[in-house]
Amino acid sequence: MLIGHPEPPFIFLEMLRRRVTRSSGPEPESLDCPPKTPDNREMRDSPTAPLTDRTDKEVEDHTDNLSPIDQMADMHQTRSQKWKVILIILCLSVTVSVTLSSPLVTFRTNFTQAHSLPPPVPSTCPLHIANETITPVKGSTHLMVSAYQDHREGGATRIIAMVNRDRPMSLYCVLCCSGHAPQVAPAAVVTHSVHYGYPYVAADMLCLEEPGCNATHITLGTSLDIQDSLNQTFLSIQNRERREEDFPFYLTMCMSSMFGDYNNVQQFVQTMEFYKLLGVRRVVLYLTSCGPDLEKVLQYYAEEGTLEVIGWPINNFLKPSTGWKAQELEGDIHLNGQLTIMNECIYRNMYRSRYVLLADVDQLLVPASHSSLLPLMEDLQRQHPDAAVFLMETHLFPATARTATQDHSARRRAPGVDLLDYVYRELVLEDAFRSYKMVVNPRLVLQTAMFEVTQSYGDSVRVPSDVCKIMQVKKAQRESWTNEQLILDRSLWEFGDYLVPSVDEVLQKLGIQTSPWERVVL
Numbered sequence: 001m002l003i004g005h006p007e008p009p010f011i012f013l014e015m016l017r018r019r020v021t022r023s024s025g026p027e028p029e030s031l032d033c034p035p036k037t038p039d040n041r042e043m044r045d046s047p048t049a050p051l052t053d054r055t056d057k058e059v060e061d062h063t064d065n066l067s068p069i070d071q072m073a074d075m076h077q078t079r080s081q082k083w084k085v086i087l088i089i090l091c092l093s094v095t096v097s098v099t100l101s102s103p104l105v106t107f108r109t110n111f112t113q114a115h116s117l118p119p120p121v122p123s124t125c126p127l128h129i130a131n132e133t134i135t136p137v138k139g140s141t142h143l144m145v146s147a148y149q150d151h152r153e154g155g156a157t158r159i160i161a162m163v164n165r166d167r168p169m170s171l172y173c174v175l176c177c178s179g180h181a182p183q184v185a186p187a188a189v190v191t192h193s194v195h196y197g198y199p200y201v202a203a204d205m206l207c208l209e210e211p212g213c214n215a216t217h218i219t220l221g222t223s224l225d226i227q228d229s230l231n232q233t234f235l236s237i238q239n240r241e242r243r244e245e246d247f248p249f250y251l252t253m254c255m256s257s258m259f260g261d262y263n264n265v266q267q268f269v270q271t272m273e274f275y276k277l278l279g280v281r282r283v284v285l286y287l288t289s290c291g292p293d294l295e296k297v298l299q300y301y302a303e304e305g306t307l308e309v310i311g312w313p314i315n316n317f318l319k320p321s322t323g324w325k326a327q328e329l330e331g332d333i334h335l336n337g338q339l340t341i342m343n344e345c346i347y348r349n350m351y352r353s354r355y356v357l358l359a360d361v362d363q364l365l366v367p368a369s370h371s372s373l374l375p376l377m378e379d380l381q382r383q384h385p386d387a388a389v390f391l392m393e394t395h396l397f398p399a400t401a402r403t404a405t406q407d408h409s410a411r412r413r414a415p416g417v418d419l420l421d422y423v424y425r426e427l428v429l430e431d432a433f434r435s436y437k438m439v440v441n442p443r444l445v446l447q448t449a450m451f452e453v454t455q456s457y458g459d460s461v462r463v464p465s466d467v468c469k470i471m472q473v474k475k476a477q478r479e480s481w482t483n484e485q486l487i488l489d490r491s492l493w494e495f496g497d498y499l500v501p502s503v504d505e506v507l508q509k510l511g512i513q514t515s516p517w518e519r520v521v522l
Contacts (some may be wrong), residue, residue, distance in 0.1 A: 187220060188203045193427050219232045254342065258361060264415070265415045267419055279373050322336065393486055398425075420492060
């Protein structure tokens with residue numbers, strides 16, 4: 001039912017037809033309709049007026065009394081009256097149809113005459129655009145992170161989010177369309193299967209838009225009330241242009257989040273310089289907080305263009321856990337939201353990088369038979385053309401098993417772990433849990449967990465350790481390990497001739513130096 005609109009045209013035409021045939025008053029004037037004829041006789045008096053109460057006999061008697069000239073004049077007048085009625089009906093029906101074709105926006109002119117115009121296309125969508133990485137969904141406990149167009153899923157927009165598993169609710173996508181009114185549609189909520197028992201979990205919100213929308217911004221609402229939704233904060237939709245080649249970067253490293261007073265300067269600089277040596281030109285880090293010395297280092301690499309720092313203020317919204325098991329640690333989400341970060345980084349770099357390495361801040365991907373990562377990945381892809389994921393096994397180098405075999409006395413020392421000091425790694429037992437980090441083709445990955453990709457369009461391949469491995473220095477899994485029970489592995493030393501001077505140069509530029517025995521406890 002149309003509220004505030006005139007009756008449908010066909011009803012108007014019927015009313016108009018009856019009014020014209022029975023009216024005894026003068027004809028109404030119309031701006032666009034034909035002017036009145038000189039004959040001022042009423043329509044009702046015309047002997048040939050349609051639908052009159054006079055009989056055919058009366059009409060015949062009337063015409064019989066007229067002369068041939070008068071009959072011709074009467075016939076001409078009759079035809080003229082017919083055309084006037086038809087034109088009046090057509091003019092009024094067109095006016096009614098145009099009026100009903102669009103909603104009314106009424107305003108008053110100086111002549112107090114009301115006019116109706118179609119409403120303008122809303123230009124206020126979006127009113128507010130997110131300037132933080134994490135945005136709460138109004139009226140819910142859920143959090144939005146970013147939005148990306150997914151050309152593989154029918155052009156749907158995918159919102160990376162963190163949702164409360166204990167409080168599920170219906171959500172709606174609100175899309176700002178280019179040159180059109182906003183659209184509202186139900187959101188398909190896809191929660192990830194891995195959450196380690198914490199109430200908050202990584203999730204994807206899939207939103208479909210109608211043809212022609214060409215959405216630029218999007219948000220989530222809890223109702224279909226579009227006016228209320230327009231006042232919320234919108235996310236810019238990224239990845240609107242698809243790319244399958246000519247990427248700006250060959251391989252991008254996505255680091256896990258950094259939080260607390262982390263100040264491991266020596267190891268971070270070694271990690272950055274090592275990956276630069278291997279051909280990595282872009283590293284992405286999600287930062288919650290860090291120590292003062294490391295903050296200088298992050299600024300240095302960001303200005304250099306190698307490091308992209310993404311603010312990650314998760315502690316403003318949740319109580320993140322700093323560990324793994326929810327039964328042992330308090331918190332709302334696992335390990336500072338690392339699962340959300342990993343998925344977000346994949347979509348962020350989907351069309352910017354051919355490959356993406358998912359690893360922690362304290363992990364190095366060390367090739368055994370290649371000088372850099374480009375020939376390594378080319379060989380692996382050639383051997384496994386259908387692979388979307390390459391799994392590299394993590395090997396632990398116990399922090400207690402140091403060596404001073406190589407002379408590092410000329411090397412500058414900064415706060416943190418010196419990776420070149422550690423050449424003994426643990427033996428991986430047959431029945432032990434095996435941890436992996438991944439190099440992925442981001443255009444073939446839908447969802448990832450910590451140690452494996454859970455949804456993809458390709459195969460997952462485990463790369464042998466004699467081809468490459470992940471090196472990580474951390475507390476030993478077994479306190480009883482001795483150097484004789486560990487495996488001597490000097491793979492990193494092969495890069496020492498480059499690594500030592502490049503690290504020294506960065507530390508010297510930053511003015512960060514401590515005595516050789518000052519170290520950070522892991």
